[in-house]
Amino acid sequence: xxxLEGFAVTFKKLFKGSRTGRTVTVPYVKDSGPxxxxxxxxxxxxxxxxxxxxxxxxxxxELCAGVxxxxxxxxxxxxxxxxxxxxxxxxYGYVYEINYLRCIxxxxxxxxxxxxxxxxxxxxxxxxxxxxxxxYTKDELVVGDDGLPxxxxxxDWSDLDEVGAWTSAWVRATAPSGDATYEGRVGxxxxxxxxxxxxxxxxxxxxxxxxxxxxGLAGSGHHSHDEEGSVASGGKPGRTSPGGPGAGGPDAxxxxxxxxxxx
Amino acid sequence: MxxxxxxxxxxxxIDLGIVLIVLLKVLVTFALILVxxxxxxxxxxxxxxxxxxxxxxxxxxxxxxxxxxxxxxxFFFKEDLIPDRADRRIFVLAPFLxxxxxxxxxxxxxxxxxxxxxxxxxxxxxxxxxxxxxxDPPIGVLLILAMSSIAVYGIMLAGWSSGSxxxxxxxxxxxxxxxxxxxxxGLSVVSVVLLTGSLSTHDIVMxxxxxxFFGIIxxxxxxxxxxxxxxxxIIAATAELxxxxxxxxxxxxxLVGGFHTEYSSIRFALFxxxxxxxxxxMSAIIVTLFVGGPAGPTxxxxxxxxxxxxxLLKVLVxxxxxxxxxxxxxxxxYDQLMDLGWKVLIPLAxxxxxxxxxxxxxxxxxxxxxxxxxxxxxxxxxGYAGIVAAVRTAQRRRELDPEGVH
Numbered sequence: 001x002x003x004l005e006g007f008a009v010t011f012k013k014l015f016k017g018s019r020t021g022r023t024v025t026v027p028y029v030k031d032s033g034p035x036x037x038x039x040x041x042x043x044x045x046x047x048x049x050x051x052x053x054x055x056x057x058x059x060x061x062e063l064c065a066g067v068x069x070x071x072x073x074x075x076x077x078x079x080x081x082x083x084x085x086x087x088x089x090x091x092y093g094y095v096y097e098i099n100y101l102r103c104i105x106x107x108x109x110x111x112x113x114x115x116x117x118x119x120x121x122x123x124x125x126x127x128x129x130x131x132x133x134x135x136y137t138k139d140e141l142v143v144g145d146d147g148l149p150x151x152x153x154x155x156d157w158s159d160l161d162e163v164g165a166w167t168s169a170w171v172r173a174t175a176p177s178g179d180a181t182y183e184g185r186v187g188x189x190x191x192x193x194x195x196x197x198x199x200x201x202x203x204x205x206x207x208x209x210x211x212x213x214x215x216g217l218a219g220s221g222h223h224s225h226d227e228e229g230s231v232a233s234g235g236k237p238g239r240t241s242p243g244g245p246g247a248g249g250p251d252a253x254x255x256x257x258x259x260x261x262x263x
Numbered sequence: 264m265x266x267x268x269x270x271x272x273x274x275x276x277i278d279l280g281i282v283l284i285v286l287l288k289v290l291v292t293f294a295l296i297l298v299x300x301x302x303x304x305x306x307x308x309x310x311x312x313x314x315x316x317x318x319x320x321x322x323x324x325x326x327x328x329x330x331x332x333x334x335x336x337x338f339f340f341k342e343d344l345i346p347d348r349a350d351r352r353i354f355v356l357a358p359f360l361x362x363x364x365x366x367x368x369x370x371x372x373x374x375x376x377x378x379x380x381x382x383x384x385x386x387x388x389x390x391x392x393x394x395x396x397x398x399d400p401p402i403g404v405l406l407i408l409a410m411s412s413i414a415v416y417g418i419m420l421a422g423w424s425s426g427s428x429x430x431x432x433x434x435x436x437x438x439x440x441x442x443x444x445x446x447x448x449g450l451s452v453v454s455v456v457l458l459t460g461s462l463s464t465h466d467i468v469m470x471x472x473x474x475x476f477f478g479i480i481x482x483x484x485x486x487x488x489x490x491x492x493x494x495x496x497i498i499a500a501t502a503e504l505x506x507x508x509x510x511x512x513x514x515x516x517x518l519v520g521g522f523h524t525e526y527s528s529i530r531f532a533l534f535x536x537x538x539x540x541x542x543x544x545m546s547a548i549i550v551t552l553f554v555g556g557p558a559g560p561t562x563x564x565x566x567x568x569x570x571x572x573x574x575l576l577k578v579l580v581x582x583x584x585x586x587x588x589x590x591x592x593x594x595x596x597y598d599q600l601m602d603l604g605w606k607v608l609i610p611l612a613x614x615x616x617x618x619x620x621x622x623x624x625x626x627x628x629x630x631x632x633x634x635x636x637x638x639x640x641x642x643x644x645x646g647y648a649g650i651v652a653a654v655r656t657a658q659r660r661r662e663l664d665p666e667g668v669h
Contacts, residue, residue: 010314010591025318 035159040169043105044123046098047149047167048142049116050192056086056142057117057189060093064109064118072102073109093117096138101131107170116171116188121149122163125156143167147193165194172197280391287388292397296369299543300536301331307539307586314590338532346525348426357424358526358533361417364410365540370397371406371464372547375570378472378558384465386567394465395557395570403464404456407548408449411503414541415441418505418512421534422522433521436597437512441503443604448499450612451492454619455484455552464551472558485553491615493553495608497584500545502604505538506585508592509600546581550574610650614643 016023029035049057060077076095086092109118128134133154144150148164151157157164171188190196305320305328312319320327345354375395376384385392400406415438422434456462459470467484475482485493502509513521523534550556554577557570595603618639625635 006591007587010587013314013316014310016313022316023318024316025312027318027321 038122038159038163038166040166042122042124043107044121045100045126045136045149045155046109046118046141047121048093048096048118048138049168050143050147051088052190052192052195054145054192055088056092057115058093058096059087059089059115059117060091061114063112063114067108067112069106069108070102070104072099072104073097074099093138096141098136098141099134100126100128100136101134110170116168119168119171121167123149123155123157126152126154128154143192145192147191167191168197284388284391284393288393288397292370292374293366295374296366296540296543300540302328303539303543303582304331304535306582307542307589310583310586311590314587335532338529341528343528343530344525346426349525350424350426353420353424354525355530357417357421358530358537359417360420361414362533362537362540364414364417365537365544368407368410368544369540369547371400371403372396372544372551373399373465373468373556374547374574375557375567376468377561377566377570378469378556379566384469384472384558386570395567396465399463399465402462404452404462404467404552407464408445408452411441411448412445414537415445417537418522421526425522425525427525429518429520430522430524433512433518433524436518437505437522440505440509440512440600440604443601444499444502444509444608447495447604447608447612448503450609450616451496451499452552454488454492454612454616457616457619457623458484458488464556468551468556468558471555481555481559483553483555488553488619489615491611493549495612495615496549496553498603499608500549501585501588502600504541504545504585506542507589508595510594511597511600514594542582542585543578546578546585547574549581550577606650606654610646614646618643 026036051057058075060075062075062077065073065075074095074097075093077091078094080086080090080092086094105120107120110120113119133152140150140152142150148160149157149167151160168188168191188197308330309319309327320330323329323333345351373384373394373396376382376386378384384394386395387393418437418441419434422430422432422437425431455467459467461467461470471481471483471487473482476486480486505512512518513523518524523531526534555573556577557574559569559573561569618636621635621639622632624630625632
């Protein structure tokens with residue numbers, strides 16, 4: 001009865017207790033309990049970062065707009081007003097708009113940005129209900145005075161405590177020069193509210209840890225990583241990212257791939 | 264003054280009670296089929312999800328029961344597009360041609376009643392004895408077949424009037440498929456009609472009610488006609504419904520959405536509704552023709568309550584069967600579909616019908632029944648051998664002369 005075996009297979013799956021009946025879909029947890037932990041480098045809605053003194057990082061160079069494959073970014077730069085500069089240096093972005101009806105969250109803008117001004121937060125639950133809301137202006141994208149992303153009415157930021165600080169993970173993962181097997185010193189600038197964020201696991205702060213990182217590669221284990229993490233996070237100003245790499249984050253084990261490169 | 268004695272139609276013997284009963288039946292039938300469709304879509308999605316290790320709809324209402332309602336509401340508010348190259352009038356007409364037959368078919372299906380010797384399937388409402396089906400025309404089965412033929416027009420015209428190639432291909436496939444399988448479907452229905460001696464759906468159900476064999480096996484047509492017409496009817500019905508494994512009409516991988524590719528908004532919803540309404544209706548027809556409709560044993564309480572209960576249970580089984588087919592079976596190839604229809608189902612249905620007719624005649628004329636059956640089977644086997652030989656010969660000729668020159 002070879003033709004009928006298939007019917008038995010599908011019928012068995014109806015019974016959830018059985019070996020083959022296990023449900024693999026995970027329900028959306030919005031109404032029931034805490035949200036699932038997000039991967040460190042999930043691509044969410046963007047933020048425009050600021051330096052620790054409150055200056056904006058964006059210099060209005062339009063590289064992000066140029067590299068955007070979906071043509072969703074619109075930037076116009078202008079000269080800084082001499083008496084009240086918006087960003088350090090000559091120019092700043094005085095118009096910055098992202099159209100989220102077009103954005104594909106590829107992070108090429110983050111890669112292109114020379115000053116780490118634009119990075120992606122972990123927010124993906126933002127269901128705007130009209131086209132105007134879909135276009136995020138600079139006022140909405142720039143981080144607040146505490147360095148956290150602003151919360152717009154249609155955005156679901158209920159896990160802000162957990163993911164609010166994870167806004168520049170991608171930059172820290174690859175900087176400098178996009179080298180995944182980064183060794184040497186911290187190449188990224190400080191952020192408002194957080195200071196200089198810790199390197200990721202397997203990377204090292206201030207050059208001294210590069211050999212340790214290689215040890216980690218050789219398989220000497222997690223012990224050296226933890227030490228390194230405590231060294232790295234000690235004495236840093238401001239908050240350290242909760243669950244972030246320095247603290248041996250929830251998905252630290254999963255994020256150890258980038259230190260597996262060639263030397 | 265007795266209100267029910269009024270004569271609103273001024274015909275004489277049709278009083279208000281009868282008019283009210285008919286109105287009530289129309290309302291109940293209409294509401295019943297609509298609610299049934301809503302639940303059917305939910306049921307299909309849930310069972311299909313369970314069988315493929317998923318969750319299915321679970322956001323709208325308890326267990327996602329209101330998902331269909333939410334989808335329907337959304338369809339109402341979507342933009343209604345009519346393509347530039349569409350034949351506008353036919354494009355607008357087609358969804359209704361697909362949906363109305365589904366409603367009409369359900370009107371001849373008995374959904375309840377007390378099928379005993381003395382009551383003959385009637386129920387007493389407002390002092391009148393009536394059947395629990397909207398209409399009982401003497402040609403009920405013909406009406407069912409006619410309506411399923413009209414539904415083909417809906418699909419055919421939808422594809423043709425869209426002014427686009429994928430819908431056209433889909434509707435060409437649909438037409439060929441439905442016309443082919445209608446023959447097998449009709450022939451297996453004729454077997455039932457032959458046994459009953461009537462085209463009325465009520466008579467067919469009445470004929471299947473009763474004690475049955477040995478007190479446990481019911482005298483359903485499924486058993487009385489031999490299982491073959493039942494199996495043929497189920498396969499042909501699945502093909503008529505354009506459901507997997509016969510869903511070449513809307514094979515997503517090849518034809519985008521098939522005949523309804525260009526439809527959007529509420530017009531698409533009508534097709535969707537018709538599709539699932541046809542599943543419910545077809546299950547109801549299978550129940551009526553082969554497994555005894557609402558007839559069944561009564562246990563406690565008023566006896567009229569058990570008719571609808573048996574009916575719903577039986578319909579549910581067949582609805583589940585269609586979903587099960589969909590989950591399990593991969594889609595047929597087009598030539599396999601046509602081979603199955605023309606070379607297997609139609610000859611088999613025809614042969615079985617002849618066998619049943621021979622047995623009927625033998626009973627009437629008091630011939631030797633076992634001998635008649637034996638000869639009948641022999642003729643069937645001979646006929647089958649003839650078909651196989653013909654197919655083989657044709658195949659060999661094609662292989663010898665693949666270009667078809669001679």
